[in-house]
Amino acid sequence: MKNRKLVIISNDALVKEDMDYLLTKPLFQELVKKGTWVKTLKTIYPSVTYPCHTSMITGCYPNKTHLYNNEREEWGNPLWVWERKYNRVKTIIDAAKEKGMTTANVFWPVLGNDPNIDYNIPEYWSQTPDQPLTSALKEMGTSDKVIEEIVKPNLYYIEGHQRQHPYADEFVCACARDIILKYQPDVLVVHPAGIDGKRHGTGLFNAHVTEELDYTYYWMEKIIRAIKEVGEWDNTDFILTSDHGQVDIxxxxxxxxxxxxxxxxxxxxxxxxxxxxxxxxxxxxxxxxxxxxxxxxxxxxxxxxxxxxxxxxxxxxxxxxxxxxxxxxxxxxxxxxxxxxxxxxxxxxxxxxxxxxxxxxxxxxxxxxRATHGFLPEKGPQPSMLMIGPDFNEGVTIERRHTLDMAATIAKIFDFNMPDIDGKPIEEAIKK
Ligand SMILES: [Zn+2]
Incomplete structure (x- = not known):
């Protein structure tokens, strides 16, 4: 294995119908031609963001990760499970670190204060109206170097608009771009959440959600352009995936x-x-x-x-x-x-x-x-995944797999030691 790079972007609540729309545009047509498209993914129960992303990055069900809610369990406790310590199972980031790879995160959940992440901007937000985002992120393990070199130059996108879209995703994707340009980490995970936010506020399919997909297209283009700019596109396994769908309520x-x-x-x-x-x-x-x-x-x-x-x-x-x-x-x-x-x-x-x-x-x-998730995984439109890069087959379409299978596929390609994994490698996707 030469010095392969891995980039995973999980667009929260992006479903197969969204992929059909994005595939009308040139960049996505190129991606699907050059890669493997898993049309629909079965997610875990409950189909909620923090449990889903923890299962995606570990390849394990919630009965192993012990991550089964965004929030902590005590009555009336509104705090979320932001930190890595809440997940009991090894992640692909832990496995990458064991191999001596450099690692980075922008807003992937449940990765706060993760000692195995070199450049970490975990999903978190100011805990009081007066707390600056930079101070909040420091609490969750963002280093001074990353605050100065990545967060501060992009802070204007999100300042005054935390947890609002498109501002938050503009910030997330600009940070991801700059991490690639400055540090070229071996593994980068990114979690934009604007599509999910629009669906909660306006319903499953409508003009507002379509507009968010148009933004998403432009952000994906921006990140891919950065990978190309540092000369790593042909050496990068690039995965676009999602955690769950939503249902109109x-x-x-x-x-x-x-x-x-x-x-x-x-x-x-x-x-x-x-x-x-x-x-x-x-x-x-x-x-x-x-x-x-x-x-x-x-x-x-x-x-x-x-x-x-x-x-x-x-x-x-x-x-x-x-x-x-x-x-x-x-x-x-x-x-x-x-x-x-x-x-x-x-x-x-x-x-x-x-x-x-x-x-x-x-x-x-x-x-x-107006729309939400958390239901049994079969309900509503289903998430979708594209896998492009030197280790993935070109032009392959697969009807349905599990969200846990991404981690298993990566573990097989990168020879990661993940003995507890429940997911299965997607063999049809892997280039022999
Ligand atoms: Zn989600």
């Missing part, structure tokens, strides 16, 4: 209200939660239910009965109630929760413990927008 249910009605959660006169025996953490299309005391059999039985009755009634948008054992066996999903609720494909769920059970849009949160 008609209504939002709030399952904690059912726990209040069952006496499993109590509120004061101002509707603040005073105590609970169980609570629901929303993931948009699904939810995870936690017992406060895992040895409380009575609370377990009542919680299970409450949600099974709700499912049977057909009135609450709940399609399935999984026990942890069922979820582990059928979907390779386990964690510190006690049940999983799957919603019906047009109902998403929120967190309120009071008020009407069904509510309308709340665009301030990804779980209650």
């Amino acid at each position: 008609k209504r939002w249910g709030h399952p904690n209200i059912l726990l209040v009605k069952a006496g499993l959660m109590t509120l004061d006169k101002d509707n603040n939660v005073t105590d609970y025996k169980a609570y629901v953490k929303s993931l948009g299309g699904s939810a995870q239910v936690y017992l406060k005391d895992k040895s409380d059999k009575e609370a377990y039985d009542l919680t299970y009965k409450t949600f099974m009755d709700a499912k049977e009634s057909g009135l609450y948008g709940i399609e399935r109630v999984y026990t942890t054992a069922e979820c582990d066996m059928e979907e390779h999903l386990s964690g510190d929760f006690d049940f999983v609720l799957e919603f019906d494909g047009y109902t998403a769920n929120g967190w309120e413990p009071f008020g009407p059970y069904f509510t309308t849009f709340d665009l301030s949160d990804y779980r209650t927008g």
Whole structure:
């Protein structure tokens, strides 16, 4: 193996239908001709960004990564699992580091404070209105060198517009470009999220989403141009992929209200939660239910009965109630929760413990927008992947694989040691 480079860009919530649109444009026509296109990918359950990206970069299901929500699990804790320490399994970055390769990241989730990343700008944001992004990123392991040489020159794109698109993606892709131009790392992972953001705010397919795809085209062009400029394009395995699709939503249910009605959660006169025996953490299309005391059999039985009755009634948008054992066996999903609720494909769920059970849009949160994800992986349009480069076959089209198979394919090509991997190498894609 000569000094091969690897660049992975995961455009959040990009689906096969988007790829069909992008393939009407010259750069993507060239990419698909020169590479392997996996038309659709099956993702993991829950189809939520942080668990999905952790499974993509490890090739392992959530029952190994222990990464099964964007947020931490305690009731009312709004913090996300930004740091590498939350994932229990080896990543392709860890494996690359073992081989002495240089590594870089721009906004790939769950990679904060990762000691194996040389140039790291992990997905994170200011934690208070006064905190500058540069100080936030330093907290998550961005070095002074990267702050000065990459972040600061591009800060004007995102300043005042954190977590808003197209500003955030303009920043992410400009940082990726400059990392390539300045450091030429052996491995670079990048995660733009504008397509996902537009879908949450405006729905699955519409002119706003198409506009975001046009921006995405231009950003991909910018990154590829940088790789060509440093003379590494013919030596780079370049992967464009995605983590999940989305589903258009008609209504939002709030399952904690059912726990209040069952006496499993109590509120004061101002509707603040005073105590609970169980609570629901929303993931948009699904939810995870936690017992406060895992040895409380009575609370377990009542919680299970409450949600099974709700499912049977057909009135609450709940399609399935999984026990942890069922979820582990059928979907390779386990964690510190006690049940999983799957919603019906047009109902998403929120967190309120009071008020009407069904509510309308709340665009301030990804779980209650006009479209969302988190459902079982088969629901809605599916993610898609292009693999181009010296180690990939040209002009090959594959109908369907799993998102876990990307890491397995890379591990095979780069001879990475990843013994726990669940994914399988995509043999038809690999040049012999
Ligand atoms: Zn996502």
